[in-house]
Amino acid sequence: MTYLRWVLLALVAGLFGLFAYMLAQPKDEFVHSAMIGQPIPAFDLPPAVADRPGLSNRDLADGQPKLLNVFASWCVPCAAEAPNLAKLEAAGANIVAVAIRDRPEDVARFLEVYGNPFSRIGKDDISAVQLSIGSSGVPETFVIDGEGVIRHQHIGDIRDSDVSVLLAELREAGA
Amino acid sequence: MIAELGLAALWLAAALAGLQLIAGALGLREGGAGMAALVRPAAVVQALLCALAFGVLLLLFVRTDLSVALVARNSHSDKPLIFKLAGTWGNHEGSMLLWVSVMALAGGLIAFLERRLPERTMIATLGAQAFVAVGFYAFLLASSNPFERLPVPAAEGMGLNPLLQDVGLAFHPPTLYVGYVGLSVAFSFAVGALLTRQVTPDFAKVMRPWVLGAWIFLTLGITAGSYWAYYELGWGGWWFWDPVENASLMPWLAATALLHSASVLASRDALRAWTIMLGVVAFSMSMIGTFLVRSGILTSVHAFAVDPERGSFILVLLAIYIGGALLLFAIRAGTIAEGERFSILSREGALVVNNVALSAILGIVLLGTLYPLLTEAFGVRVSVGPPYFNPVGAVFFLPMLGVLAIGPLLRWRRDSFERIQPSVVAIAVVGVAVLAGVYFLAGIALLPLLGMALAAAVAIGSVLPLRGRSLRRLPLPVWGMVVAHFGVAVALFGMAADTAFQQERLVAAQVGETVEDGPWSITLVSVEPVAGPNWTALEATLHARYKGGEPSVVQPQARSFWTPPQETSEAALLTRWNGQLYSVIGGEAEGGRWQLRLWWKPFVTWIWYGGVLIALGGLLALVGRLAGDLKRRSAQAQIAARRAAP
Numbered sequence: 001m002t003y004l005r006w007v008l009l010a011l012v013a014g015l016f017g018l019f020a021y022m023l024a025q026p027k028d029e030f031v032h033s034a035m036i037g038q039p040i041p042a043f044d045l046p047p048a049v050a051d052r053p054g055l056s057n058r059d060l061a062d063g064q065p066k067l068l069n070v071f072a073s074w075c076v077p078c079a080a081e082a083p084n085l086a087k088l089e090a091a092g093a094n095i096v097a098v099a100i101r102d103r104p105e106d107v108a109r110f111l112e113v114y115g116n117p118f119s120r121i122g123k124d125d126i127s128a129v130q131l132s133i134g135s136s137g138v139p140e141t142f143v144i145d146g147e148g149v150i151r152h153q154h155i156g157d158i159r160d161s162d163v164s165v166l167l168a169e170l171r172e173a174g175a
Numbered sequence: 176m177i178a179e180l181g182l183a184a185l186w187l188a189a190a191l192a193g194l195q196l197i198a199g200a201l202g203l204r205e206g207g208a209g210m211a212a213l214v215r216p217a218a219v220v221q222a223l224l225c226a227l228a229f230g231v232l233l234l235l236f237v238r239t240d241l242s243v244a245l246v247a248r249n250s251h252s253d254k255p256l257i258f259k260l261a262g263t264w265g266n267h268e269g270s271m272l273l274w275v276s277v278m279a280l281a282g283g284l285i286a287f288l289e290r291r292l293p294e295r296t297m298i299a300t301l302g303a304q305a306f307v308a309v310g311f312y313a314f315l316l317a318s319s320n321p322f323e324r325l326p327v328p329a330a331e332g333m334g335l336n337p338l339l340q341d342v343g344l345a346f347h348p349p350t351l352y353v354g355y356v357g358l359s360v361a362f363s364f365a366v367g368a369l370l371t372r373q374v375t376p377d378f379a380k381v382m383r384p385w386v387l388g389a390w391i392f393l394t395l396g397i398t399a400g401s402y403w404a405y406y407e408l409g410w411g412g413w414w415f416w417d418p419v420e421n422a423s424l425m426p427w428l429a430a431t432a433l434l435h436s437a438s439v440l441a442s443r444d445a446l447r448a449w450t451i452m453l454g455v456v457a458f459s460m461s462m463i464g465t466f467l468v469r470s471g472i473l474t475s476v477h478a479f480a481v482d483p484e485r486g487s488f489i490l491v492l493l494a495i496y497i498g499g500a501l502l503l504f505a506i507r508a509g510t511i512a513e514g515e516r517f518s519i520l521s522r523e524g525a526l527v528v529n530n531v532a533l534s535a536i537l538g539i540v541l542l543g544t545l546y547p548l549l550t551e552a553f554g555v556r557v558s559v560g561p562p563y564f565n566p567v568g569a570v571f572f573l574p575m576l577g578v579l580a581i582g583p584l585l586r587w588r589r590d591s592f593e594r595i596q597p598s599v600v601a602i603a604v605v606g607v608a609v610l611a612g613v614y615f616l617a618g619i620a621l622l623p624l625l626g627m628a629l630a631a632a633v634a635i636g637s638v639l640p641l642r643g644r645s646l647r648r649l650p651l652p653v654w655g656m657v658v659a660h661f662g663v664a665v666a667l668f669g670m671a672a673d674t675a676f677q678q679e680r681l682v683a684a685q686v687g688e689t690v691e692d693g694p695w696s697i698t699l700v701s702v703e704p705v706a707g708p709n710w711t712a713l714e715a716t717l718h719a720r721y722k723g724g725e726p727s728v729v730q731p732q733a734r735s736f737w738t739p740p741q742e743t744s745e746a747a748l749l750t751r752w753n754g755q756l757y758s759v760i761g762g763e764a765e766g767g768r769w770q771l772r773l774w775w776k777p778f779v780t781w782i783w784y785g786g787v788l789i790a791l792g793g794l795l796a797l798v799g800r801l802a803g804d805l806k807r808r809s810a811q812a813q814i815a816a817r818r819a820a821p
Contacts, residue, residue, distance in 0.1 A: 009501050020487075032556070
């Protein structure tokens with residue numbers, strides 16, 4: 001009983017140490033995917049628009065590293081990142097996409113207004129693929145290597161400064 | 176000028192708390208009687224000044240004085256008066272001022288009234304109270320000044336979070352705060368008793384009304400908060416194991432344990448060190464809870480002041496107070512003489528089981544609340560919810576209820592099983608009968624099934640102490656125990672029934688369409704726009720018939736506030752004695768249909784009736800104790816007067 005009291009005190013001291021440590025940490029509000037480093041789960045999505053093919057996991061394991069963009073026509077940051085997706089495409093990135101909970105006519109209109117940098121667009125009406133790769137929102141962009149393994153996750157819209165980061169990740173995934 | 180008056184009063188109150196602390200520390204030494212004489216007046220004046228400061232802030236909010244930064248950030252001239260008042264404490268600075276005000280008022284009351292304990296213990300207690308207060312004054316004045324002026328007065332206020340614009344919420348935070356801070360009195364008494372090594376039944380008797388009072392407010396605050404979350408958030412749940420809910424539950428668990436152990440100490444002079452420790456732990460839990468909420472260290476809907484600097488400040492305060500009190504306890508607890516002994520089969524034995532179970536549940540809730548924080552330090556994100564809390568908590572909660580049904584029948588010190596056997600058999604028969612009946616009729620899940628059986632057992636067990644006693648001459652504290660324990664049974668039944676039997680429908684309905692939900696048939700009559708003082712809404716009119724009876728009108732709304740812009744859903748409830756119909760209107764679906772969510776929740780209201788009964792039981796006990804104290808005091812005065820007369 002005597003030393004139990006000191007154990008209690010030590011526990012409380014440890015607790016305060018933890019609090020102090022966590023207060024000093026920058027707060028990270030993002031939910032990171034647990035799938036990074038894992039092969040992409042099997043899926044097969046129909047095309048979201050008439051002029052691009054759909055997307056399956058086999059398309060992502062064809063030997064060439066790719067960017068996988070998760071977007072929706074109803075998502076404002078997705079429109080904001082469009083110029084930077086165009087830059088990435090111009091720099092030689094092969095970008096494929098999954099359109100989340102969307103209608104074909106809305107997707108087509110969105111691509112008409114903001115440009116279409118995507119080689120393939122899969123239609124994911126119930127967010128099944130989005131959830132299976134560990135994405136919690138739109139837009140998100142994943143770097144997938146030639147074997148179909150998820151290498152990197154970018155959460156939120158792609159800002160100007162993110163373009164070079166994503167290109168570097170893409171080069172690394174190809175190596 | 177008014178704001179400056181408030182600030183001046185706050186500074187003076189802080190200075191007096193400093194004086195009270197120093198005078199208390201010096202007064203405890205040899206020949207410090209002169210200093211000690213300062214302590215009580217300092218505490219009383221400090222309380223008055225702090226109350227003045229809080230009154231000033233209330234006035235500023237009522238007048239919507241937009242030259243004050245806090246008012247401009249949290250109020251709006253269009254707001255109804257009641258929410259202007261609620262705006263005073265619906266923010267970080269105002270709620271911290273409420274915190275110190277309640278603490279100062281409690282300290283002032285003890286200083287003014289309490290004469291039963293040895294004066295040295297009182298000086299030490301008031302010194303400890305001032306020690307805690309000084310830190311919170313420093314926090315307020317240094318980093319959370321509620322009276323700060325804007326360089327240029329704002330043209331209009333920014334409003335109050337629409338979710339908080341609700342009558343229930345106007346009273347929920349102050350109620351909880353009175354509870355949290357009321358426990359500071361128990362903390363100070365515990366520290367005072369440790370400093371002077373005076374742990375006596377008198378100490379427990381003096382502390383008990385404060386613990387009871389704080390516990391009543393905590394019970395009401397948690398009950399109101401649960402009901403508020405239930406109808407205001409529109410999710411139909413009444414407990415979410417959110418960190419902030421846990422933050423209010425943990426002090427309540429500790430206070431409940433303290434209440435019971437203090438009664439052992441008061442009646443039987445046992446459990447001395449344990450009662451002291453609970454006194455320290457209860458207020459520590461209040462402070463840790465407040466810290467978790469205010470620092471933004473945990474993600475929660477309640478975190479309205481995410482500010483690491485403030486978090487660090489509170490953390491340092493907590494480390495000093497909690498660490499200091501526990502260190503003092505670790506050093507001194509060995510020198511507190513062991514109290515009276517008792518056999519396991521006795522009232523004390525049952526209360527020890529209650530204490531151990533409550534402490535275990537407290538540990539489980541604390542661990543579950545902090546576990547995400549711990550794993551995050553190692554880079555792993557987890558969230559802990561009902562799948563952990565419900566079954567793990569139940570492991571201790573359900574056996575504790577079993578003991579609760581029997582404990583009040585036991586005698587102090589030692590009892591024999593033969594004496595209570597008939598009652599135990601009666602309780603067991605009722606429990607098993609309900610268990611079997613519900614199992615065969617309804618076949619529900621294990622936890623609600625056990626909950627229902629135990630609710631029946633506790634209900635019987637709680638009224639059995641009335642048997643064979645004159646109801647008119649029964650002391651109020653015993654009535655209090657009976658009512659509170661019966662309230663536990665009522666609340667438990669409500670929880671089990673709602674969990675087991677609730678029926679949910681989610682439909683996209685056209686106007687004119689009728690939907691069935693459990694015994695109800697509900698017709699969507701119309702959807703119309705309506706406007707309120709600071710919002711507009713879509714209001715659905717539903718006609719609900721219970722088992723084909725007369726239709727009653729329910730009108731759920733989807734509201735849009737404009738200061739600040741936010742959408743909320745106002746659930747509409749139809750209450751019967753045996754449950755509630757809960758309706759929410761969502762958005763417009765395709766083809767002119769409207770999304771409706773309907774729940775039939777059998778006996779759900781019993782949860783809150785039970786909560787109110789528990790608090791009422793506490794109130795009866797408190798009134799009984801205070802009346803007893805007054806009677807004793809006047810009797811002593813009479814004796815003294817008779818002795819003084821020649």
